[in-house]
Amino acid sequence: MSLAQKLINDGNAAVDEMLAGIIAAHPDHLFRPEGAPRTVVARNGPREGKVALVIGGGSGHEPTFLGFVGKGLADAAAIGNVFASPPPQPAVDAAMAVNGGAGVLFLYGNYAGDVMNFDMASELLEMEGVEVRTVLTTDDIASAPVSEREKRRGVAGNVFVFKAAGAAADMMMALGEVERIARHANDRTFTMGVALSSCSLPQTRRPSFELPAGEMEIGMGIHGEPGVRRGPLRTANEVVDEIMDAIFKEMGAKPGDRVAVLVNSLGATPLMELYILYARVAERLTSANLTVHRTLVGPYCTSLDMEIGRAS
Structure with missing residues (x-):
């Protein structure tokens, strides 16, 4: 099996070199606190009296x-x-760098390692007198049944929850209200994905899983977690219909409701294909008499170079 070609220096240093690059590219917007190389902070977001969103x-x-x-x-x-x-x-x-005295909200995807480590961070912060609340994103409808929503993973729909919570905090709402809005946004976000190929890790440059040529996997997670089924590759419209049927079944939208839509690339899917997918999404939304408030199409939550993406 041939190794994937990547423009990197050292696979083990790829994350730190990427962070150095983004800070160098956007110094007016982002910085890393001294002694905190794995923390990225906004220059124009944190302020006194504002809930800190991490x-x-x-x-x-x-x-x-x-x-x-x-x-x-x-x-x-x-x-x-x-x-x-x-x-x-x-x-x-991160929390100490942006704490404005109004509390901190941790917001992240529902994965065991993240939960364990952020919970430990919460305990350490509370020992320092910092009030911390936590909201987990659980938008991946393929990862657990609706009766066990608390077990679902957080995937591309994170984007909507981040924005809702960030806007609430920016409006100087109290910690409890920012938490409530984040939970509500998460509860109303539904995502399902499809994979056509594996990603390759920078350390190994080898596929992280095997998906035979001509096949696709519906519902695969952003780290290659198993989906709900594998089968022959279908047309764009057929894939959208399967995903939209599953999302409509859960969201319970009524004619006239407004929705925000994300058609997300996992890294290797070109915009041409994403917009072909969105054309069918738009047809389905129009047929359901739903009004689109905002549309996002592109690589918002990727999985290195995996193909294809997700709809939320």
């Missing part, structure tokens, strides 16, 4: 998480290794 997770999903740090979004992000939770210290560093 997000975070493993690398490899860019622009999630570090790309959603800024005014009206998250105040800081804790960054882990590729597909690995950040340790507790980067989360503590």
